[in-house]
Amino acid sequence: MRRNDGELIAASIDDADAFGELFDRHYAIVHQFIHRRLGVELADELSSETFVQAFKSRDSYDAGKPDAAPWLFGIASNLIRNHARTEVRKLRAYARSGVDPVEEFAAATDARLAAGADRRTLVAALAKLSKDEREVILMFAWAELTTAQIAEAIGTAEGTVRSRLSRARKKIRDRLEAEKQKHARQSNRQEVGG
Amino acid sequence: MNDMEKDLREVRKNVAKPDADAIDSARRSFMNEISGAPARRRSRFPERFGPRFALPLASAVAAALLVVLTLQMVTGSHPATAADIEDIAGLAERQQGQVEQLGQGEYLLSRFATVAEMSTTYDEKTLAALLAGADGSDDASRPDRVYFGDATAEQVERDRRAETRRKREIESLTADDLPAESVTAKRKSESVEWMDGEHVGGESQLPNTTVTYGSPDQAATAAKLRLAGVDSGFDELALSTVNTDVGRFDRFTWPSDEVRELPADPEALATRLRSKPLPFPLVRDGRSVSGDEELFHVAIGLLRSPFAKPALRAATVRMIGGISGVKVADSAKDAQARAGFGVTLTNAVPRPELVIDKRNSSVLGVNYLIDRPDRIQGANADVLRHADKARASTVFEPALVVDGAPVCSGRTASGRTVERYCPWKVRPVK
Known part of the structure; x- marks a missing residue:
C-alpha cells in the first residue's frame, strides 16, 4: 500500500531509506521552483540542500499531515531568501533586456525570443x-x-x-x-x- | 483568476524540469549524505509517532534538562543575571494580557520600525574585493541578445547605450572616483501588525521607507557603486540580512491557540519549545542557527504576544535567563534611545540584544549587533564583511486598540479599488 508523506517521514526516523521515496516524489517540483526563481545552478545546489535540511529536521514534522510539499517549499523558500540579491539581479536583467537569464539553459533554441513590454513590466514589478x-x-x-x-x-x-x-x-x-x-x-x- | 495572475503563472513556465539522469545523480549523493547521518533522537511528538518509548524518553530528557537548568541557577553561573532576570520576571508577572482589553470589533495594532545602519570605508583594497565578488554576469552586455516583440527601435538603442555605459563604469571604476572615503547610510522602514481577539490579522509595511546618507557626496558614491554592479551595501537586501530572517519569529502575531496552551513554568516551557521547533530550521545565510538562538527569538515573540498571560510572560523571562550565554545589562538603549534592561545572547552572530521596559517588562526593541563583521557568512554577507560598523534594530511602539480593521478598501478618483489604511481611531492599551 502506498504510504503518504507523513507516514514516510515517520518511518524515516528509524529507516533513512524511506526518505528516498519522499525525495522521488518531490525533488523535481522543488528543483523546478528554485530554477524558476534563481536559475539552474543554484537550483541544483539548493534543492539538494532542501532535502538534507528536511531530513535533519524530519522528527519535527507532524506525521498527521499527508502532504509534505508545503513543508519542503518552506525550507526551499528559506534557502532562496539567502539569495535574494541574485534573484532581484536576474529579474532586473530580464526586465531590462527582455531576455531571461534564467531560461538561458533551456533546451529550446527558438532564438530566445525577447519578452514583450507587458511581460517586462511584470518582471520589473516582481523585482520591486x-x-x-x-x-x-x-x-x-x-x-x-x-x-x-x-x-x-x-x-x-x-x-x-x-x-x-x-x-x-x-x-x-x-x-x-x-x-x-x-x-x-x-x-x-x-x-x-x- | 485575473489576467495579471495568469500572466504571472506564465513567467518562466517553461524552465526545464531536471532530467532523469540529473535526478538520479542528485538522489545518489543525497542518500549517501544521509546514510552517514548519526542516529536521530527519538520522536518529539510521541502522540503522533506513537513509539511507546517516546514518552518516557521525553520525560527523561525533560528531567535532565531540568537538572541542568537548576544546576545553573543553584551554582549561580550568572549571578548578576539571575537577580536581574528575577526583577524582569517580577515585572512580567504584573502585566496584564492585552487581548483581554479588546472589545467586539476591535483590533490590536502594533507599529514598529526597522532601522539598519552601516558604515563602510571604500579604500583600494575594499573596492578590489567588492569588484572581484560582484556578479556582473547577468548584466554585462551580450552580443547574442535578440530583440523581438514590441520593443521599439528606440528602446533597443536606449538599452544598448545604457549597457555600454554600465560596462565602461565597471571597467574604469577606481578608488579615485569615489570622493567620499567612508559612506554611512541609514535605512528606516515602518510596518504595522494587527490582529483581533481571535488572531485574525496581518502585517504590512508602510510606504515610507527612507535611506539617508551621511552627506550628498556619500550618496553619490553609493549610487556609483550600485551603477557599477558593486552592491553599495546600503540597499534593502544587504541591510536586511542583519535581521530580517531572524525577525520573522519575534513577531507579535504568534498563533493564539499555540500561545494559550504553553506551560507557565520555565523548564517545562523550554522543553516544550525546544521539542516543538519552528516549521523549518531557522537558517540564516546558509547556516542553521543554534537551538539556543532559536529559543531566544521565539521567546521575544512570546513576550510580545498579546495572548500571553502574566504567568507565561514571567516563565518566558526566567526561561531566557536559563539559556547559556545570556547576559543582562542594567541599561541598554533601543534605536530610539529609549532605555531599559538589555538582555543579550553573547554567543550569537549577529548578537541580538533585547531591550525591556523597566516599568512594565514590555519589549521596547531588539538590536542586532555585529561585533565581528568578518564572521558574517553567506550570500548577502559579502558587503557586510567590509563594513566598519553595521547594526540593525527594530523598535516597537506600544500596542494600541483600533476600532475596526486597520486596512480597508477605497476607491481612487479614477474608480479603481485600492487597499489603504482606514482612519484609525485608537486608544492606548493599559
Whole structure:
C-alpha cells in the first residue's frame, strides 16, 4: 500500500531509506521552483540542500499531515531568501533586456525570443517587491500552494499571508496600470500631433 | 483568476524540469549524505509517532534538562543575571494580557520600525574585493541578445547605450572616483501588525521607507557603486540580512491557540519549545542557527504576544535567563534611545540584544549587533564583511486598540479599488 508523506517521514526516523521515496516524489517540483526563481545552478545546489535540511529536521514534522510539499517549499523558500540579491539581479536583467537569464539553459533554441513590454513590466514589478511579498506571491503562482499551505510553509498566520499576497498583487497591478497609462498618453499625443 | 495572475503563472513556465539522469545523480549523493547521518533522537511528538518509548524518553530528557537548568541557577553561573532576570520576571508577572482589553470589533495594532545602519570605508583594497565578488554576469552586455516583440527601435538603442555605459563604469571604476572615503547610510522602514481577539490579522509595511546618507557626496558614491554592479551595501537586501530572517519569529502575531496552551513554568516551557521547533530550521545565510538562538527569538515573540498571560510572560523571562550565554545589562538603549534592561545572547552572530521596559517588562526593541563583521557568512554577507560598523534594530511602539480593521478598501478618483489604511481611531492599551 502506498504510504503518504507523513507516514514516510515517520518511518524515516528509524529507516533513512524511506526518505528516498519522499525525495522521488518531490525533488523535481522543488528543483523546478528554485530554477524558476534563481536559475539552474543554484537550483541544483539548493534543492539538494532542501532535502538534507528536511531530513535533519524530519522528527519535527507532524506525521498527521499527508502532504509534505508545503513543508519542503518552506525550507526551499528559506534557502532562496539567502539569495535574494541574485534573484532581484536576474529579474532586473530580464526586465531590462527582455531576455531571461534564467531560461538561458533551456533546451529550446527558438532564438530566445525577447519578452514583450507587458511581460517586462511584470518582471520589473516582481523585482520591486519585498522579499516577503515575492516569497508569498511566487509560492502562490508558481508553486501553486494555497494560502493555508503557504502559511504552514513559512510558519506564519494565514491572515499575514493573505495581506502580503494582496499587497503584492496591488503593487504589480499598480505598476502595470501606470505603464499602460504612460503608453496611452504617448499614443494620444502622437494622434493629436500627427 | 485575473489576467495579471495568469500572466504571472506564465513567467518562466517553461524552465526545464531536471532530467532523469540529473535526478538520479542528485538522489545518489543525497542518500549517501544521509546514510552517514548519526542516529536521530527519538520522536518529539510521541502522540503522533506513537513509539511507546517516546514518552518516557521525553520525560527523561525533560528531567535532565531540568537538572541542568537548576544546576545553573543553584551554582549561580550568572549571578548578576539571575537577580536581574528575577526583577524582569517580577515585572512580567504584573502585566496584564492585552487581548483581554479588546472589545467586539476591535483590533490590536502594533507599529514598529526597522532601522539598519552601516558604515563602510571604500579604500583600494575594499573596492578590489567588492569588484572581484560582484556578479556582473547577468548584466554585462551580450552580443547574442535578440530583440523581438514590441520593443521599439528606440528602446533597443536606449538599452544598448545604457549597457555600454554600465560596462565602461565597471571597467574604469577606481578608488579615485569615489570622493567620499567612508559612506554611512541609514535605512528606516515602518510596518504595522494587527490582529483581533481571535488572531485574525496581518502585517504590512508602510510606504515610507527612507535611506539617508551621511552627506550628498556619500550618496553619490553609493549610487556609483550600485551603477557599477558593486552592491553599495546600503540597499534593502544587504541591510536586511542583519535581521530580517531572524525577525520573522519575534513577531507579535504568534498563533493564539499555540500561545494559550504553553506551560507557565520555565523548564517545562523550554522543553516544550525546544521539542516543538519552528516549521523549518531557522537558517540564516546558509547556516542553521543554534537551538539556543532559536529559543531566544521565539521567546521575544512570546513576550510580545498579546495572548500571553502574566504567568507565561514571567516563565518566558526566567526561561531566557536559563539559556547559556545570556547576559543582562542594567541599561541598554533601543534605536530610539529609549532605555531599559538589555538582555543579550553573547554567543550569537549577529548578537541580538533585547531591550525591556523597566516599568512594565514590555519589549521596547531588539538590536542586532555585529561585533565581528568578518564572521558574517553567506550570500548577502559579502558587503557586510567590509563594513566598519553595521547594526540593525527594530523598535516597537506600544500596542494600541483600533476600532475596526486597520486596512480597508477605497476607491481612487479614477474608480479603481485600492487597499489603504482606514482612519484609525485608537486608544492606548493599559
